[in-house]
Amino acid sequence: MVQTFRLPQCERAKKSTKMNSTSAALAEAAAKTAARPAWRMSTKKVFVGLTAVTSLSIFLLHSYHFNWESHHRSHYSTVSPPQPLPRRKQTAVVFLKTHKTAGSTVQNILFRFAERHDLAVALPGGVCSHQNHQFCYPRPFSRLFVHPLTRPPRIVASHLRLGLSELRGLVPPDATFVTIVREPASMFESLFSYYGQHSVSFRSAPNRSIEAFLSQPAAYYRPEERFAMFARNPLLFDLGGDPNRDPGDRAYLRDFILGLESVFSLVMVAEHFDESLVLLRRLLSWDLEDVTYLRLNARSKASRTQLTGELPDQARRWNRLDAQLYQHFNASLWAKLRALGPAWLRRELGLLRQANGRLARDCFGVTGPGPPPALQASQIQDKELRPWQPSGGVSILGYELPSNLSLPPSLAASCLRLITPEVSYSRRLLTKAAMRAPLQRRNRPNWEGD
8 A cells, every 4th residue: 555645734734825826826927918919919029038938948958968967977987887797607518528638637527516516417328338438439429328317417528529419419508518639749648658558550569669650650550440549630539520631631620620619619728727727617607616626547657758859740740630620729728818818817827726725735634835646546545536547557646535634524525526536436426317317307308309
């Protein structure tokens, strides 16, 4: 019910009397004017009256305009423009995990984010049940490779070869696509070390020597063998391209890069990992804690070969398509960073590294700068925390929480997720998906086709 404000009775009486007297005066003046004969109003008087009215109107208009401009200038000079509302976190992300590019670290970031926000993560299954961490790689991706308990997902982060139409049919329409690249010479050395026992091409070189292979790679390369995708242009292969394409076919590579740019909102660069992460955080509107990390799946120093002399250039020439991909997307990454300015980058990098330092202190008791020391698999007591070890004497390092450090249960759980290797984490997420399956079937979104 609307309440009407009423003047006191005496005030109403005064106001009514004043209004009545004013009305009477106006009525009397109107009557005299009406009674006056029209022929008595001279042309001169009409002209004077019109001039007065026009002058008054112009004065009022200019006065209003001046007052409005003064108010407008003073108001907008002291009040900052309204800031845009913060975007909601992006929770639908496809990360195309390329090989030996720090992808396991990005994957762990995504897995932890999914657990914190109770998001479904696509995991291998079905016809890929024998591969518990890859989607039937190296076959082009298909939705048939996804475990039915993890469909429809909001996060995809396991190894796959790009099959764009199948991926887009699996995830929400607004999903953000991200991938990562690495400098081709260092990437090739890592692949040669990691898959040296498996690839026929690598084994064909005398003494399985990377120097011997790069001296005449065409003589040892076997394009038809099972692991050939690791022996030439592996980045291009993972991204759906033809690794044996003529490197001189500029039109092919140009169109391929244009296609990738239309799909991926961000291509990260392993050599500039922190810079890539702050761009990822900005792209997804995530909190700082969402992108903290420890480096996972790294080799021991003894398992690495230092490429010297002509070897790096030989590796780049043999993987020329990958080299051109890397050159393009490295330049693209730094163009994005320059557009945001050096002050923004310094601030964001400082915040990320401080957050990583707090994580190392809270989870491992580290007091100095840098991450906690990584351990050989044989030094890790908990089998679930031991990373997978390739054959051939290559050692992959991992972590274990200090036994002498007492952590609150919630923090201990967070720290364990931080150091859980890919295979163990995939099993953990699949177990959670099985527990969630009945509710998921009832609330199945309609973006996924059958």
